[in-house]
Amino acid sequence: MRITLKRPALGKSAPRSLVDELCETLAKRIRRDLGKGRSQLPTERELAVEFEVSRTVVREATKRLELQGLLEVRHGIGLRLVDKLHAPLNGALELLLPDAGQRLRQLTETRRVIEPELARLAAERAKPEHLRAMRRTQQQLEKAVDTAEAIDADVEFHRLIAAAAGNGILELVLKSLGELGRESRRATIAVTGSKLVHEHHAAILKQIEQRKPQGAFDAMARHLAAADRDLNDHFVKQK
Amino acid sequence: MRITLKRPALGKSAPRSLVDELCETLAKRIRRDLGKGRSQLPTERELAVEFEVSRTVVREATKRLELQGLLEVRHGIGLRLVDKLHAPLNGALELLLPDAGQRLRQLTETRRVIEPELARLAAERAKPEHLRAMRRTQQQLEKAVDTAEAIDADVEFHRLIAAAAGNGILELVLKSLGELGRESRRATIAVTGSKLVHEHHAAILKQIEQRKPQGAFDAMARHLAAADRDLNDHFVKQK
DNA sequence: TCGATGCAAGAGATCATACCACTAGGAATG
């Protein structure tokens, strides 16, 4: 099964390089293969033969695909497919706001803009499997044996709300914010313990289950305002 | 002036490749150089000499930097610095939502979640230079001689509100949405003409100038609801 | 004098080859 790249067109229009072509072809293949449960691409050498290009072109393409959050390239192992489309945004935000304090402030504010609306949409749109997953995550939060597990459950609960809201763009943004903000959640949970987080989540979940958009909005707004205060408290204590 | 990359550490921790190191170093340099008005990096050959690595490493790094929205690599010309940190998000969203119709719906919804809040924040935080720039963009919208110019001014007005809001994360997201949604603005403006867009913008700007957060929020929400309806009208007409 | 054409230098793009460093699995050893 031989797939041939479009060789760059000759002419006055901007030429498309082999690397560009290969990136696009592989990105689509990766998205399709992920949906089928595949976990690896062929090796660089195999791809070079398959697409009839040099290994240079393959390597340059894979560097791009890595940055796009589609591939993990491991020395000696090969090319592993991943589904991390939010990862480019992580990198961009770190470059945009190199100062961690400033980044955190804006990150928190962004969450306060986005997440109450996501909770509202989730109350309108959540399916039974979303609700089940939220309840399961609440149990994980309750049983968490250390802060890392509590953070995982916290982040996941919020991501599930975004998923239930049915807007992939906002979900992707929230995934990025979740990863960038892991350290701040560590601080928040250190101040309040995970018990209070669990209670706030329960209040939000209840409004979603009862299909009350405004109630969900308000509960999420309260939760984030409290988290904001806790985070400020934590920073004040550190000075 | 010789800057040396950290050669990958030998040992049990995950080794950092030369490409990783060079990407990070160049990303920081690019951000700094952009702030100083520089527009080009040295050539690939020069960078290879400067950092004492092969040209292969340089090329792989530049492919990444291109994807990050930091560089434009032009055949025969060299490596031009750019400031497009939103560009990675464009690519991610196109991969996440390949169907243009679905992407447009979610994009529109995302704007309706984000932009009224941005208008609220702008009413609280806008500086005189933000307001001047908004007025200038309104003039550009009024004088626009074709749809492309009108779209440019429309997108820019919204971006300025995001800038005035003072949240770089939301501004970056909005830049991405602005570019992804250019075609839908073409459709909207085709339905209503740019005159109505100009009026809506004027109403928003007035609330911001008068420092009325809730007024700005409401005006922006109305503007986006109207645009949403116009877009739906356009699609109904096409069926 | 101005516009068109051609050429050369320098830029990135691709190829090929060689070698290095890491990883995992299988075989050997205690």
Place this chain on the structure above:
DNA sequence: CATTCCTAGTGGTATGATCTCTTGCATCGA
């Protein structure tokens, strides 16, 4: 059975060569 070692295969890097594109300059013709 557990540990250690070795090997094959993987990605990482270097080098040299050639190709293709872009721009600026020189020349020629009207």
